Amino acid sequence: MFIKNDMPNRLSTENSLYLQQHASNPVEWYPWGEEAIMAAETSGKPLLVSIGYSACHWCHVMAHESFEDEYIAGIMNKHFICVKVDREERPDIDQIYMEAVEMIQQQGGWPLNVFCLPDGRPFFGGTYFPPEDRGLGLIPWPQICMRIADFYKRSKGELIENAEAIQKNILAGTQAASTGGASSDWNPQCLLEAAQGICGNHDDQYGGFGEAPKFPPAMSLNFLRALRPAVESDLAARIDEVSRITLRAMAHGGLFDQFGGGFARYSVDAYWLIPHFEKMLYDNALLIDAYTRAWLDTQEPLYAAVVEETIGWIDREMSAPEGGFYAALDADSEGEEGQYYVWTPEQVDSVLDPSLARALRAAYNITGEGNFEHGKSNPALVEEDFTVRVKLADARRQLREYREAERVPPGKDTKINNAWNCMMIRALADAGFYFDRPKWTQRARKAIDFLWSELVTETPEGIQLKAVYYKKGGAKVDAFLHDYALLAEACLAVASKIDWVEPGASATYQARAQSCVDQAMQYFADEHSIGYYFTAKAAETPVARRKEWFDNATPSGNSVMLHALSGLHALTGDSRYAAEFEATLPAYADYAGKVAAGVAHGLEAAATYQSGVAVIKVGVDVDMNALRKALAAKAWRRTFVQQSMDLSSNQIQVCLGTQCLAPKDDLATAMVPM
Incomplete structure (x- = not known):
């Protein structure tokens, strides 16, 4: 629960749930904007920019510990102009300051707390700080604030030098990345090297890639599947093995909500048992895609069940009546992370008949010792027998219905994020077609029509797109590259399958996709080099205007543009789109051999283009x-x-x-x- 203050700050009129969560803090927060910059320049105080998102567990922890504390808030208010940013509203600001903090600390994350000169240039930053010394090597937040305030007064010149050095490094990095990894020409061999590199990093014991924490690698799996038909048998077999181990491990583990469907953000361990429990729309869209494609290749019933149950969760909990999809569910409920999802044996026994309860507890490892905090268990299948899931389907349903009726649900961020909605639209359009579920494809169409009506303004000069929609606030924030590109891709996905349920309807969505791509080429293109900037020409961006080549939790704007360009070329035969695709592709040449998993969505576009759309x-x-x-x-x-x-x-x-x-x-x- 967020503590209420009698005097709300400037965030009280904002639409963002994350900003609203801080509107009653004693910290005198500003939203990002000209007012905050002017206040800093007028007062001579440095900016303190704090960035997070509504479903972020550690953002909540720091808010409770520090931003709700009157003493700590007093320090912040006295020495800084404090600014709160929802990274899901303003990814452009988040990107720049994340890059700065990674330079300073060699790592980043959220909450992201950055100290800046009054003009917005960063000179120091970090992530989570505790309110007092806990012996963990983390400097307490009040101490950080006091040290920086004192240093700013005594040695402001040094901090200006820091800010200039950081800005110089960001600009140098931006310039170096202007052509991506294009130090060599594109060669189809790059795709084979990329696939071998990704497969070589696979955890063959537990699935996924690397060590804990583990994030669901949907984009890497989708790239491997797109390339598979074109590779020799040994690599094809390895791709099959990697896909099977990882998809099954995630489906059976605690990352997947075994009773309600849908995936959590990531696993804190190497074996997919305990997640951070927030559920994000974009993760689930990407994973619906991955499991749908894997099912097409294997007809594995587990994959079909995962798709069905995940879309069931989307229908029940994440669908806005007006047409779009909500953004996220919080990790916490009743002040406890995972409280909504974890069980004791006694809780299971109170809901199910005794024999059914015993079977379910044994199958899903719900024990007296527990695998989570306070002797509770996060359900995960002990054995990989699909018939167990089938036999216990009714028991799982009963437990889901019990928690829906009796437990306090996690907080829901009801903003409708254009980019994430487009990813879900793409997933639903395809899943509906391949699984013979016309309602899913029609739901995709309903959502794309909603986005077009609420976020797009059509003018004689082209379309103008907004990035987010709030039921009470309408469309907000000028869209970024990935918004235009993903809207184009979502339109193409609907165009690709809608004639199955409504013959002749595809032309509308193809035309919309062309409008999006044509506008993106105008707003975001680099006139002097390949690729596209993240922000539009007229946008004001702190420190530097950047290009985004690497995928993060969501695909990069440049990689999505490749998908949109290749799709439009296949449909229209317009050579402009092929020329733009082929001009951009060399940006991925070096990355494919060195950091393939980081550019997997772009490599998937190359693989599908090579095999022929x-x-x-x-x-x-x-x-x-x-x-x-x-x-x-x-x-x-x-x-x-x-x-x-x-x-x-x-x-x-x-x-x-x-x-x-x-x-x-x-x-x-x-x-x-x-």
Whole structure:
């Protein structure tokens, strides 16, 4: 719970849930903007910029410990102009200050706390600080604030030098990254090196990559699957092994909500047992994609169940009635992390019949000792027998319904984030088609129509897009590169499958995708080099205007642009899109061999382009359900299905990349190249 103060600060009129959570702090927070900069310059005080997001556990911890404390707030108010930033609203600010803190501390994270000159240039920063010395090597937050305030008064010149050095390094890094990793030309061999590198880093015992904490590697898995048809048998077998181990481990472990569906943000351990319990829309969108594609290649029932249960959670808890999807669920409820999701044996026994309770406790490792705090257990399957999940489906449902009725749910961030919604739209459009669930594809269409109506303004000069929507506040924040690119990709995803449920509807969404990409090329292109900037030409960005090549929790804007460009080229044949795609691709050449997992979404675009995006044109009388069934029995390939008035009523024509085959009257014959 957040402590209320009688005198709300300047955040009280903001729409962001994260900012609202701090609106009653005794800290005199400003939102990011000209007012805060002017206050700092007028007062001569440095800026203290604190960045986080609503579902961040350690952001809540620091807020409770320090920002709600009258004494600590008094120190902050006396010596600084304090600014709160929701990183999900302003990723541009977060990016710059995260880069600065990583230079200073060699690591970053949230909460992100940055001390800046009045003009916004950073000179020092860090992440979480405790309110007092706890013997953990972390300087207490009040002490940090007092030291910096004192140093600012006595040795301001040194801090200005620090800020100038940091700015110089950021600018140098930005300049060095202006062409990405393009020190060499693009060669298809880069994809093989990337796949081998990613597979070589796989944890064959527990799945995933690297050591704890482990994040779900959906983008790496999707790249490997896109490349798989083009590789030799040994590498194909290795890709299958990596995919199987990781997808099964995540599905059986505590990262997945075994009773309610959906994935948490990441696992704190190496074996996917205990997560940080926040659930993010974007993670689940990427994972629906990954499990859908894996199911197409394997027909593994576990993967289908994960998709079904995750979308079930989206329907129940994350769907806005007006059309979009909510952003996130908090990790905490009733002041305890994971409280909503963990169980004791006694709690299970109080809900289920005795024999069913015993079976479920044994299957999901719910013991008296517990695997989490206070003797509680986060459910995870002990054995990998799919029939156990099936037999206990009713028990799992009963426990889900019990917690929905009897427990305090975690906080929900109801902002509608354009980029994250677009990722979910893409996932639902494809999953609905391949799993024969027309409601999912129609739900994707409803969401894309909502985004277009609420976030897009159409003008004679092109479209203007906003990044977030609030039910009470409307559309806010000018969109960034990834917003335009992901909206284009979401439109393309709907265009690729909507003719299955509403023949002829695809043209609208293809046209919208073109509008998004054409506008992005105008707003974000680098006139002197390859790739696209994160912020638009007219945007004010602290310190430097940057290009984003590396994926983070979500795909980078440049990588999504590659997907949008290749899709539009396949659909329209417009050489502009192919030329732009091929001009940008060399940026990934060096990265592919050195840090492939960091650019996996861009590499997936290269792999699908290399194998040929499929466009299947069908006459008006073709049995779309039979076509859907045929494609669902094939390995995954990026595919557009569109009704065409240029064909005879029963004809089917398959185009792969730039080659269109002769139309066929027989479905089985037409599907052979797929």
